[in-house]
Amino acid sequence: MQYEYILTEAAYKPHIALIQLNxxxxxxxxxxxxxxxxxxxxxxxxxxxxxxxxxxxxNERAFAAGADIKQMENRTAIDMLKIDQFxxxxxxxxxxxxxxxxxxxxxxxxxCELAMTCDMIVASETAKFGQPEIKLAIMPGAGGTQxxxxxxxxxxxxxxxxxxxxxxxxxxxxxxxINRVVPEELYLEEAVKLASEVAAQSPVxxxxxxxxxxxxxxxxxxxxxYFERKNFYMCFASSDQKEGMNAFVExxxxxxxxx
Ligand code: HXC
Numbered sequence: 001m002q003y004e005y006i007l008t009e010a011a012y013k014p015h016i017a018l019i020q021l022n023x024x025x026x027x028x029x030x031x032x033x034x035x036x037x038x039x040x041x042x043x044x045x046x047x048x049x050x051x052x053x054x055x056x057x058x059n060e061r062a063f064a065a066g067a068d069i070k071q072m073e074n075r076t077a078i079d080m081l082k083i084d085q086f087x088x089x090x091x092x093x094x095x096x097x098x099x100x101x102x103x104x105x106x107x108x109x110x111x112c113e114l115a116m117t118c119d120m121i122v123a124s125e126t127a128k129f130g131q132p133e134i135k136l137a138i139m140p141g142a143g144g145t146q147x148x149x150x151x152x153x154x155x156x157x158x159x160x161x162x163x164x165x166x167x168x169x170x171x172x173x174x175x176x177x178i179n180r181v182v183p184e185e186l187y188l189e190e191a192v193k194l195a196s197e198v199a200a201q202s203p204v205x206x207x208x209x210x211x212x213x214x215x216x217x218x219x220x221x222x223x224x225x226y227f228e229r230k231n232f233y234m235c236f237a238s239s240d241q242k243e244g245m246n247a248f249v250e251x252x253x254x255x256x257x258x259x
Contacts (some may be wrong), residue, residue, distance in 0.1 A: 005034035015052040015199035017045045027065035042095045052199035057102040066109025073245040077236040102191035103127045113142035121178040123169040124187035130166035137240035141232030146224040
């Protein structure tokens, strides 16, 4: 498959493959095709025996600034339901090999959800994490309300999801959202170091151990994800969603009416 929005390297380092999101002008906004490409690349790498760990990264300015607002702006709740984009996300989560997110800059909305879908997160000091969907009159839809809450606890998750505020890499580290923070020029290198430590272990044991840690983390999650998904689609039934996304595209402040 030819990829348009990602770059991939199966032999980036010994036993380590790399996926780089590559829509820099749009701050790596996650459109549907980009997510399909990530799914395809992960499934391909999962089948290659020599690969033992996979890194997903963006660039210095953005890991990803969220799902593509311009693509979603005019969608109805039923459009969202039919597109069923979360099937792709479920497949991504099923990757058997460990996946590490190497994050710099904006890691927002679906971008933060993508990082949280990975198994570990290494961040640059400049990384900013947030779930700003509320400012568009929608809510996280790819696991944000579930995984963020499990990672950082209710107090901080509630504040981030209800106000859209960003947290710094240091705060994310303190809150237990991420594994490491390093200076910007080192975040990819640090992710490679962590990936190499994992790659030095038995691939069979790593696979089984990853599955087991996820079992602990995910118990009850599927139910939460379906619940979140329905509510996410429901947001697209409101005129506030149209106004929120339209205001973003037109670079103005939104006027919400509660309808
Ligand atoms: C589409 C986006 C985008 C996005 C940025 N861009 N984020 N396009 N979808 N999520 C585009 C901008 O329109 C702009 O294009 C270009 O990228 C650069 O962005 P600027 O806004 O000019 O940059 P800056 O002023 O530095 O602000 C950066 C920013 C801001 C704070 C990250 O872009 C921003 O607030 N983005 C939206 C963040 C967000 O709300 N994410 C959640 C999306 S909903 P032009 O053409 O003007 O140059 C979501 C739901 C997930 O993620 C659930 C399902 C998967």
